[in-house]
Amino acid sequence: MNLINKKVTHKRFGMGSIVQHNDSSIEIHFATETKKFVYPDVFGEHLILHDKSVANSLEKIIQKKEMERKAEEWKKEEEKKLQRKNQELRLEHEKLMKKHKLHPESQMVFWCDTEEQSRSLSEWQVFSGEIKSGTNKGKPNKPIRLHQNSAVLLTAIDSDIPEKDRRILGVYMVNEEFIGKLCEDGNIPAHSKYRLQLTEQESDQMLFWKYYVNEKTPHKMTWNTGKYRYFDNLWMAQILLDIVSLKSDPKERELAQQFFEHYCKMNQITDRELPKPDGALMRI
Template sequence: MNLIDQKVTHRRFGTGNIVHMSDSRVEIAFGEENKRFIFPDVFGEHLVLKDQEAARSLKQIIKQKESERQARESTAEKKKELQRKKHELRTELEGLMKNQKLHPQSQMVSWCEPEELEQVFAEWKVFSGEIKSGENKGKPNKPVRLHQNSAVLLTARDPGMPEQSRQIIGMYMVNEEFTGRLCEDGMIPAHSVYKIRLTEQESADMLFWNYYVNERSPGKTTWNTGKYRYFDNTVMAQILQDIVSKSDAEEQAMAQQFFDHFCKMNQITAGELPQPDGVLMRK
């Protein structure tokens, strides 16, 4: 906006003419003396344009600059708050898990057969399966990576359907007192609060292979053998975040609490999660 030669009135210096201006400064001649001011901050309370049309245009510019300033301050404040929360998470988790090293892949996905689903959700626990060979053959697998920061992801697929159609049907944090290395019977019980069963419609929108990649066969939707496998903490956070976004209003609060608790326990900052990058997302 060009305000050169516009007449102004200053409450202290009186009437003057604008003789020079830039994006951040304005110079005004008051008689034989020139004064410089911050532009556009000086206008309004201290300085008034006499031309009404120019004043209205300037008012819009001031309003826009104020919005931009508030946006910058808001961004800076959010960044500061994010750093504060990250520090709090680190401090709190150090206290919660001072005797437990946080493994980057301490989440479990379980293969649930259709006939066992009702029992799984009635009892809210899954079996880790049996050892297939060696001197401990037939004994339950010890889920040694599972601790209070761990979640169990429940998945299933309809008989006769390809593996890529595997759906996420529910999830739970492990029981508050559970420690995988001390588990002798292979049964993994759920937390008293953090557990979710998805509806059929919700499960249809939550394909497991949208999130997961088998590192041994990164281009394939291949499970191979076993009732469970470990997977990345970040991937579980991505799944929970999507559950929150897709839940209806009644379930959303619980899903959000689950997500927040999981992120706290795994030292994850929600705003820094990458997008899901499972096998199906790469095709």
């Protein structure tokens, strides 16, 4: 809008003529001096345009800017509310972390069926399944033992292969913010960095029952039912250490080593005192 030479009246400085303006300021020459004002804020209460047609057009611009200003204020207020909510969640999270005590079996091994094998390794997430009976039937299982110190082991076995040959496909630490007690949807996402996938050749060398044992029936290798089970923190450390030695690619080996060290730190495990694997396969 061109306002140059338009006549105006200011309630303090009297009549004048617009000599310059841009999107943020306007300059007006009055009888004895030239003044600069904020544009378009000065119009309305302080400054009146003589040209009614231009004044109407300017009023629409002012209304539009006022709506934009209110929208911006609303946006900022919503951002403040979101920040307050996030702060409350962080405080709740920190409180849970302070109260958290390491459970000796806070790791998860997951049985991937054929469809889940590729999906779990591409999406780096597993679903804990649904409750089968009772008042909560149909609701997702809450993986209550899983915390920031937990890792999820992905395993699989072909239908025509004996259980003792169950293979390890990969492993990941749970997401940095994950707390099993707060998990409502049953989805267990992976850490942004600590996740390892094994090649088929590597997987053939990493048999789950080399590490895992049911202490009640130490010589039996049976899964029975369910998609997952918890297992010992030390066993996961043994698995990670063996993956480190298995990796030949320097970058993958370095990541595996960092994963192992991070895991041991989170689970207060001294790697030098780590016992050798003594799963059911080692007891035959």
